[in-house]
Structure formats: structure tokens, C-alpha cells
Amino acid sequence: MNEIICPNCKKAFKVDEAGFADILKQVRDHQFEEELKTRLALADKEKQSAVALAEANLKNTLQEALAKKDHELSLLKAKSVSDLAEKLATKETEIAAMKSRIESAELQKKIEVSEAVKVIEKERDNLTNDLKIRETQTKLLEQSIKEQYNNQLIVKEETIKMKDDEIARLKDFKQKLSTKMVGETLEQHCETEFNKIRATAFQNAYFEKDNDSRGGTKGDFIYRENDADGNEIISIMFEMKNENDETATKKRNEDFFAKLDKDRVAKNCEYAVLVSLLESENEFYNTGIVDVSYKHEKMYVVRPQFFIPIITLLRNAAMTSLKYKAELNLMRNQNIDITNFEEKIDSFKSGFAKNYDLASRQFKTAIDEIDKSMSHLQKTKDSLLSSVNNLRLANNKADDLSIKKLTRGNPTMKAKFDELGNGS
Numbered sequence: 001m002n003e004i005i006c007p008n009c010k011k012a013f014k015v016d017e018a019g020f021a022d023i024l025k026q027v028r029d030h031q032f033e034e035e036l037k038t039r040l041a042l043a044d045k046e047k048q049s050a051v052a053l054a055e056a057n058l059k060n061t062l063q064e065a066l067a068k069k070d071h072e073l074s075l076l077k078a079k080s081v082s083d084l085a086e087k088l089a090t091k092e093t094e095i096a097a098m099k100s101r102i103e104s105a106e107l108q109k110k111i112e113v114s115e116a117v118k119v120i121e122k123e124r125d126n127l128t129n130d131l132k133i134r135e136t137q138t139k140l141l142e143q144s145i146k147e148q149y150n151n152q153l154i155v156k157e158e159t160i161k162m163k164d165d166e167i168a169r170l171k172d173f174k175q176k177l178s179t180k181m182v183g184e185t186l187e188q189h190c191e192t193e194f195n196k197i198r199a200t201a202f203q204n205a206y207f208e209k210d211n212d213s214r215g216g217t218k219g220d221f222i223y224r225e226n227d228a229d230g231n232e233i234i235s236i237m238f239e240m241k242n243e244n245d246e247t248a249t250k251k252r253n254e255d256f257f258a259k260l261d262k263d264r265v266a267k268n269c270e271y272a273v274l275v276s277l278l279e280s281e282n283e284f285y286n287t288g289i290v291d292v293s294y295k296h297e298k299m300y301v302v303r304p305q306f307f308i309p310i311i312t313l314l315r316n317a318a319m320t321s322l323k324y325k326a327e328l329n330l331m332r333n334q335n336i337d338i339t340n341f342e343e344k345i346d347s348f349k350s351g352f353a354k355n356y357d358l359a360s361r362q363f364k365t366a367i368d369e370i371d372k373s374m375s376h377l378q379k380t381k382d383s384l385l386s387s388v389n390n391l392r393l394a395n396n397k398a399d400d401l402s403i404k405k406l407t408r409g410n411p412t413m414k415a416k417f418d419e420l421g422n423g424s
Contacts, residue, residue, distance in 0.1 A: 008040050009047075186242045187220055190275055190307050197308065210237070210267065219263040223311060227322060231329055234318035236311065237269040242277040253278050253285060253301050261296040271314055272299040275307050289313070333412075 004023065005012050015023060194207050206224040221238040239260045243251055253276050264272040279285055289310055290301040302310050 006040070008044065186240045186275065186277065186304065189304060190221070190238070190240055193304075193308055194311075201312075210263070212267070215262075215266040217259055217263055217266075219260065219267065222267060222269060224269075225315065229329075231322065232270075233322055234271070234315050235269040236271045236273055236314065237264040237267055238273050238275060239263070240275045251278055254295070257292065257296050257299065261299060264299075270298060270318075272296065273310055274299070274301045275304055276301055277304065 003012050003014050004020070191207075194202070198205070198207070202225070204225060207221060210219040210222050212218055219237045220240045223234070223236040223238065225233045225235075227233055237260065239256060241251070241253070241256055253274060256274060256276075260272045260274055263269075276285065284290065285301055286303070288302075289306050292299050292301055300310060
């Protein structure tokens with residue numbers, strides 16, 4: 001197949017080889033060319049007529065379709081206008097409502113914003129005022145601290161000066177005192193401090209100088225206190241030690257522990273307390289009340305300012321254990337009562353047995369004398385009378401023996417016999 005393009009209409013035609021050969025032949029021939037022109041012109045006219053007819057038919061068809069579409073469009077426009085109008089009205093209503101809400105919300109928002117602004121402004125003003133007040137307080141505090149510091153500095157300087165003066169005075173005073181006088185001054189100080197509060201805090205207490213040196217040594221003061229029933233609450237042996245700064249041989253607190261413990265035991269005191277100004281630079285003894293019971297039982301070392309507190313502390317601790325001491329004494333008294341009761345029973349038994357044995361022996365002697373001889377009748381009579389008298393005494397002792405007498409002075413056994421009597 002060969003393709004040929006029309007020189008007029010520019011359309012392509014496909015022809016077979018025979019047709020193509022024929023065409024070639026016609027082309028070569030002038031007549032064929034004329035005929036071809038004629039045919040082409042005719043074909044062109046037919047084409048134009050067909051196109052015009054097709055255009056007319058298409059125009060009619062399009063006009064009909066256009067008219068139909070115009071009608072449908074008119075109907076659709078009418079419906080759309082109606083729907084749009086309705087929707088528009090609805091939307092306008094919604095828009096109006098929204099506008100109203102927006103305006104209301106904006107108004108509320110403005111009110112809330114205004115209130116919030118007022119609150120924030122108020123907080124700001126408060127913070128500003130607080131800041132001003134704090135700044136003022138800070139300035140006043142700084143001024144007060146400065147003044148206080150200055151005052152403290154002045155007081156400190158005055159205190160230092162007073163202490164220096166006091167130290168100088170004490171040094172001068174100590175230089176004028178002997179070692180014995182220094183010790184006696186400390187004793188007087190402690191005694192004075194105790195007497196200041198004796199009437200209010202220690203009304204029933206005994207606090208006196210230890211003047212009993214029978215054991216070879218003696219302490220300085222003894223403190224004792226008993227309850228209303230005579231039970232000991234607490235007892236303390238005190239030793240006061242001081243030393244002149246210029247004394248050649250310096251003493252230590254520990255040098256007096258053994259003697260103080262010996263005095264405590266000798267005077268039957270529960271505690272031992274050394275009131276000391278020795279070793280003034282030793283921080284161990286400057287901390288307050290120092291327990292040295294690891295060296296000697298129930299022993300303490302204190303500075304003079306802790307003289308009254310150590311008594312108070314030990315006394316309060318002793319008051320707690322007083323109940324147990326009273327119970328222990330009661331148990332001891334009960335044991336003594338039982339022992340006395342047993343001793344009375346044993347004494348009665350011993351006396352009765354003695355009288356009975358004596359009577360038995362006298363009866364035997366009398367019978368032997370009767371058997372031996374009537375001549376001994378008077379002697380036998382005397383022996384019988386003596387035996388009767390002894391039996392009478394024994395009987396009288398037995399008759400005179402009563403629960404009341406056995407329990408006299410023995411409340412424990414009396415209570416127990418009363419319980420037996422009530423139980424029966």
C-alpha cells in the first residue's frame with residue numbers, strides 16, 4: 001500500500017501498487033491532470049455542500065438544544081434564585097445572630113479585659129507598694145542592724161573593758177588571798193547560792209558543812225533530803241576546790257577524785273560532786289556538768305555556776321525513783337515483820353519445850369522416889385508440887401498465847417490472820 005497526499009485538500013490517500021502505478025501514469029499524462037482537477041473541483045463542491053448541510057443540520061440541532069437548555073436554565077435560574085434567596089435570608093439571619101453574638105462577646109470580652117486589667121493594675125499597684133514598703137523595711141533593717149551592730153560593738157568593747165578590769169581586780173584579789181582563803185571563798189560562795197533558794201526550792205533539805213573527820217578525812221558539804229516517811233530521796237558529798245593563779249604547784253581535778261569518793265562512801269552518800277575552778281583552760285571541764293563515773297561511781301565535776309543545777313538535776317532524777325525506793329523499804333519492813341513473827345513462835349516453842357522437859361523429868365524423879373521409899377514422900381510431894389507449878393506456868397503460857405499477842409507490832413501478820421479469819 002502506498003500513501004498519496006492530495007495537493008488541494010492535503011488529505012492522505014492510501015492506494016495499492018496497481019492504483020499507484022495507474023495514478024503515476026495519469027499524473028504523467030496531462031489529461032489525467034485536467035481530469036484530476038475536475039474531479040477535485042467536483043469533490044470540493046460536494047464537500048462544501050456536505051459541510052454546509054452538516055453545518056445547517058448541526059445549527060438546527062444546536063438551536064434546539066440551546067433552546068431546551070435555555071428553558072432548563074430559566075427553570076434552574078428561577079429555582080436557584082428561590083433557593084438562594086431562602087439561603088441568603090437564612091444566612092443573613094445567621095449573620096445577624098453571629099454579629100449579635102460577636103458584639104455581645106466583644107462587649108463581654110471588653111468587660112473581662114477591663115476587669116482583668118483592673119485586677120492586674122491592682123496587683124501591680126500592690127506589688128509596687130509592697131516593693132516600696134520592703135525597700136523601706138530593708139533600709140530600716142539595714143539601719144537597725146548597723147545601729148545594733150554599733151551598739152553591740154560598743155557593748156562588747158565595754159564588756160571587754162569590764163572583763164579586763166574584773167580580771168585585773170580578781171588577779172589583785174587572788175594575790176592577796178592564801179590558797180586556804182581561796183578555797184574557803186568558793187565554799188562561802190556555794191553556801192550563799194544554796195541559802196538564797198533554800199526556803200523556796202529545798203525546804204526539807206539538809207545542807208551543812210562536813211565536820212566529821214573520824215575517818216581521817218572529810219568533805220566540804222553534805223546534802224541530804226528525805227520524804228515525809230523518812231525515805232532518803234538523795235544524798236550528795238560536795239568538795240570545793242580552787243587554786244590561786246600564783247600557786248607554784250598546779251593541781252588537777254583528778255587529783256581529788258579518790259579522796260572525794262572515799263568521803264562519799266564513808267558518809268554514806270549516793271553521789272559525789274567536785275565544784276572546781278582548777279584547770280580553768282581545760283575545755284573538758286568548761287563544757288558544763290562533766291560525768292566522771294567512768295573513774296569513780298556516781299561522781300561529777302562542775303564549775304561554780306552549775307552548783308545549783310547539778311543539785312536540781314540529781315534531785316529530780318531521784319524523785320522519779322523515790323516510788324521504787326518506798327516499795328523496796330516496804331518489802332524490807334514486811335520481811336522484818338515476818339522474821340519477828342517467826343522469832344516469837346520459836347521463842348514460845350523453846351520455852352514450852354523447856355518447861356515440858358523440866359516437868360517430865362520431875363515427874364520421873366517423883367515416881368522413882370515413890371517406888372524407892374515412902375520415907376521420901378515429903379520430898380516427893382515437894383517435887384510434885386514443883387512439877388505442878390511448872391506445868392501451871394507452862395499451861396498459863398499456852399493459855400496466854402494468842403494471835404493478838406503474836407501479831408502485836410507486826411501489821412503484816414495481823415493482816416494475814418485477819419484475812420484467814422474473814423475467809424473462814
